[in-house]
Amino acid sequence: xxxxxxxxxxxxxxxxxxxxxxxxxxxxxxxxxxxxxxxxxxxxxxxxxxxxxxxxxxxxxxxxxxxxxxxxxxxxxxxxxxxxxxxxxxxxxxxxxxxxxxxxxxxxxxxxxxxxxxxxxxxxxxxxxxxxxxxxxxxxxxxxxxxxxxxxxxxxxxxxxxxxxxxxxxxxxxxxxxxxxxxxxxxxxxxxxxxxxxxxxxxxxxxxxxxxxxxxxxxxxxxxxxxxxxxxxxxxxxxxxxxxxxxxxxxxxxxxxx
Numbered sequence: 742x743x744x745x746x747x748x749x750x751x752x753x754x755x756x757x758x759x760x761x762x763x764x765x766x767x768x769x770x771x772x773x774x775x776x777x778x779x780x781x782x783x784x785x786x787x788x789x790x791x792x793x794x795x796x797x798x799x800x801x802x803x804x805x806x807x808x809x810x811x812x813x814x815x816x817x818x819x820x821x822x823x824x825x826x827x828x829x830x831x832x833x834x835x836x837x838x839x840x841x842x843x844x845x846x847x848x849x850x851x852x853x854x855x856x857x858x859x860x861x862x863x864x865x866x867x868x869x870x871x872x873x874x875x876x877x878x879x880x881x882x883x884x885x886x887x888x889x890x891x892x893x894x895x896x897x898x899x900x901x902x903x904x905x906x907x908x909x910x911x912x913x914x915x916x917x918x919x920x921x922x923x924x925x926x927x928x929x930x931x932x933x934x935x936x937x938x939x940x941x942x943x944x945x946x947x948x949x950x951x952x953x954x955x956x957x958x959x960x961x962x963x964x965x966x967x968x969x970x971x972x973x974x975x976x977x978x979x980x981x982x983x984x985x986x987x988x989x990x991x992x993x994x995x996x997x998x999x
């Protein structure tokens with residue numbers, strides 16, 4: 742980030758953000774209204790590698806993959822822009838923004854307000870804030886700034902205590918990540934317990950551990966309004982069809998719990 746700040750000042754970013762097209766409504770896209778919550782939403786991720794699995798896919802053309810995601814029915818596309826661990830970049834975000842017209846999530850380790858202005862300047866509609874990486878003051882301030890810029894915020898949690906902090910920060914879209922940050926192991930059984938602590942008005946996003954339709958059904962049956970899927974899509978030769986399958990499986994599970 743320091744290198745980028747040398748190339749583009751905060752003042753320049755603010756100018757670019759002001760000139761950008763208005764942010765798309767990710768809250769509505771993910772089922773913000775009660776009437777829209779009968780369908781499970783898919784956040785489809787552009788993801789080349791991960792700390793837990795290493796390289797996943799080369800993704801030479803992220804724009805083409807994004808178009809397949811959108812055609813398959815993805816409600817939001819997540820673009821990893823972190824370079825060191827995930828081999829992503831802001832160039833990927835730019836390419837995807839030019840290719841699709843649905844909301845985009847800039848997924849990165851957001852620790853400075855510069856990155857929030859940067860996200861908006863590059864066309865992001867939604868950003869990720871990880872509770873474990875931020876103080877309560879940062880959560881509040883970064884959320885407020887994002888909303889001032891027209892963006893929504895996906896607040897990622899891993900524990901009941903982090904969910905309490907997210908709620909206290911007025912989070913409306915709360916992600917439950919069942920991956921242990923220390924061991925990187927995934928425990929899907931934690932989702933039901935943690936999601937149960939999220940207020941009814943918030944949107945619940947299941948993060949990590951979506952391998953197939955059975956995982957989608959599990960998360961949807963236990964309160965997920967959306968699932969964030971990366972590895973299962975980038976490693977599949979037919980991501981468009983997978984998204985359609987996940988959406989259908991989720992809708993059936995939601996109907997069954999009603």
